[in-house]
Amino acid sequence: MTPIPRPALLLGLAGLIPFLWGALTVVLPGLAEWGTEVLGPRFVGPYVQLFYGAIILAFMSGVLWGFAAQxxxxxxxxxxxxxxxxxxxxTGGGADRAAAALIVGFLGLLALDRHYWKRGLAPQWWxxxxxxxxxxxxxxxxxDLIF
Structure with missing residues (x-):
């Protein structure tokens, strides 16, 4: 098995920070208050997750386009x-609806990842x-949906 290249792994893990931060600020109101004061209300709770999640789905479309170009x-x-x-x-219609839509979107993305991978268009470690x-x-x- 080909290992995941270190830059891809580290950058991929770093890309999880807004999702994890958003979840933490949903669960911990004190952290959400601090984050709102320091970073602004757009960067806490579901707001950061939903905005960032939409951006990442768009970014991943570009990645898949690169696979298709092969x-x-x-x-x-x-x-x-x-x-x-x-x-x-x-992703419109409120935070709960948008979070559910992003969950479906990321699961669908995973299916597309597999599609390209099975055809040999994505790296072995993908x-x-x-x-x-x-x-x-x-x-x-x-x-976001639980709390």
Whole structure:
């Protein structure tokens, strides 16, 4: 098995910070108050998670586009834009609805990751990284729905 390259792993883990921070500020009101004072209200609770989550889905569409560019044809390109379109159209309507939509979006993204990986368009280590990151993201977003 090819190991996950250190830069990809470290940057992927660092990309979890806004999701984890948002979940912590949902669960710990004192931390949310501190974060609101220091960072502003957009950077605590579900607000940071939802805004960042939509950005990450759009970013991942670009990653999938790169996989499609290796020769998967129209289908590969069309599938690659789905996460960005999902984020654009489905994340309105309040925090709970947006969090649920992002959870579905990230699970759908994982299925697309697997699609490209199975076709040899993503690196061998790709799914190990994506499963790890997706598990954390989905659980962090689920905090919004539980609390």
């Amino acid at each position: 020769g998967s044809g129209w289908q590969g390109y069309a599938l690659s834009v789905l996460p960005a379109l999902w984020a654009f159209f489905m 799914m190990r990284l994506r499963v790890l990151l997706t598990l954390v993201v989905v659980n962090a977003l689920a905090v």
